Amino acid sequence: MSIRAVVLTEPDTPPVLRAFEVPVLEDGAVLLETIASEVCGTDVHLHHGHLSGVPYPIIPGHVSVGRVLQVKGDVRDVEGAAITKGEIVTFLDVHRTCGRCWYCQVAKASTRCPERRVYGITYSANEGLLGGWSERILLLPGVHIIKLPPSLPADVFMAGGCGLPTALHAVQRGDITFGDTVVVQGAGPVGLCSIALAQLQGASQIIAIGGPPHRLAIARTFGADLTIDIAEHSPEERFRMVRDATGGRGADVTIEATGVPAAVTEGMRLTRDAGTFVVVGQYTDHGTVSFNPHLDLNRPHLQVRGCWGSDLGHVYRAVRTMARHAERFPWRSMINGRYPLEQADQALLAAERQESIKALILPNGPLA
Structure with missing residues (x-):
């Protein structure tokens, strides 16, 4: 045999x-x-x-x-x-x-x-x-x-x-707790599982940013309260939509699960001052991005946490x-x-x- x-x-x-x-x-x-x-x-x-x-x-x-x-x-x-x-x-x-x-x-x-x-x-x-x-x-x-x-x-x-244990690790790294607003960037397996787990962890509002539409439809069935299609809304529009949904502050916790380097800078800016940003999607090297260390990191008192495996x-x-x-x-x-x-x-x-x-x-x- x-x-x-x-x-x-x-x-x-x-x-x-x-x-x-x-x-x-x-x-x-x-x-x-x-x-x-x-x-x-x-x-x-x-x-x-x-x-x-x-x-x-x-x-x-x-x-x-x-x-x-x-x-x-x-x-x-x-x-x-x-x-x-x-x-x-x-x-x-x-x-x-x-x-x-x-x-x-x-x-x-x-x-x-x-x-x-x-x-x-x-x-x-x-x-x-x-x-x-x-x-x-x-x-x-x-x-x-x-x-x-x-x-x-x-x-x-x-x-x-x-995707599920990876998302569980990311949710733990984000210290999500009751009443948090969570933004999840990406609607693949890690992103969708992060939505479900954030809900179980006590998040009161979950915003999913990604695409295409059929994935965002599944994101809503997993508990996303608001979905934002990246093909329909520019980064500036996405920023305004998140701020409008969070009283002008931004997300308490943002989880990047896209694998797109530009999403890292965007995710930092979607997170409120003194909030937490978890990067889990950058599993392989797709290039570099730039950010302003004063405006994007230090003055917002942002916690940025990598999450590997x-x-x-x-x-x-x-x-x-x-x-x-x-x-x-x-x-x-x-x-x-x-x-x-x-x-x-x-x-x-x-x-x-x-x-x-x-x-x-x-x-x-x-x-x-």
């Missing part, structure tokens, strides 16, 4: 299907039958070689859900429960965080650990089935596994995908939060593309063109 997986051999080349041998599990390892793996902006960046240190060829897919096929030894989830055959699980894509370095121990910022490896991004296909665009996923010893509660269907969790706590809390609110928000409305392995190139193109909000790779056929 062989296992099929999608491989990106090098940047800017079409993905190919390759056959892999069934892995022999070492003690502490788990083999999953892949139920679904996401296609996100990170995969588009990988396709075009926009991320440094990627060991091509790779099997993409860093957030996935699978069914346990095989367990070698005593393997437990993050709550200490034994992992058994047939269970539906997800896992933290970050692996081998050392726990010993200065960032892990002193700064408590494991997302900056220099030893960290990431499924679907920094593991080579030559190292095995270490990405989700594959019929099987090998979970190496030490991978953090989280069981999906019965109340959380696999496709609902995957609708959030990596997510850790086990963010993923665990994302699973628990989505399980509790699986029916409250229309999570599935974000999924508008489901692709078999053979159509991985179409999935990447749809993500790049922003035709899909969340596309899924289904290596073993449609979801039940």
Whole structure:
């Protein structure tokens, strides 16, 4: 028996299907039958070689859900429960965080650990089935596994995908509290999830800035009180609309989730004096912007906080939060593309063109 997986051999080349041998599990390892793996902006960046240190060829897919096929030894989830055959699980894509370095121990910022490896991004296909665009996923010893509660269907969790723990991290960085007005720049998965989580965190008014119109329509169903289409309103008009909606002050908290550098300067100016601005969308280098350090930062007494990646706590809390609110928000409305392995190139193109909000790779056929 062989296992099929999608491989990106090098940047800017079409993905190919390759056959892999069934892995022999070492003690502490788990083999999953892949139920679904996401296609996100990170995969588009990988396709075009926009991320440094990627060991091509790779099997993409860093957030996935699978069914346990095989367990070698005593393997437990993050709550200490034994992992058994047939269970539906997800896992933290970050692996081998050392726990010993200065960032892990002193700064408590494991997302900056220099030893960290990431499924679907920094593991080579030559190292095995270490990405989700594959019929099987090998979970190496030490991978953090989280069981999906019965109340959380696999496709609902995957609708959030990596966007939900990333948004959870951003909302935490913003210290959103009861009564806050929150501006969310961007209506992709991170932006939409940020809207839902800001509402759960107690925000009393949420303003979404982005596009196109169908994404803003979903933003309203997720709790946005006001949506502003960037194609219809200039930056000056957007500034006035936010000020008009906030008593002339601006947002208490603004979350940038666009990936567009110009949105950073705009977001600073949309935030009230002594407010908080969280930058989560600048995952890859799209260039520089300029701002006035006196007018945009110092005199407004602005707090600007970067937000990079997510850790086990963010993923665990994302699973628990989505399980509790699986029916409250229309999570599935974000999924508008489901692709078999053979159509991985179409999935990447749809993500790049922003035709899909969340596309899924289904290596073993449609979801039940």
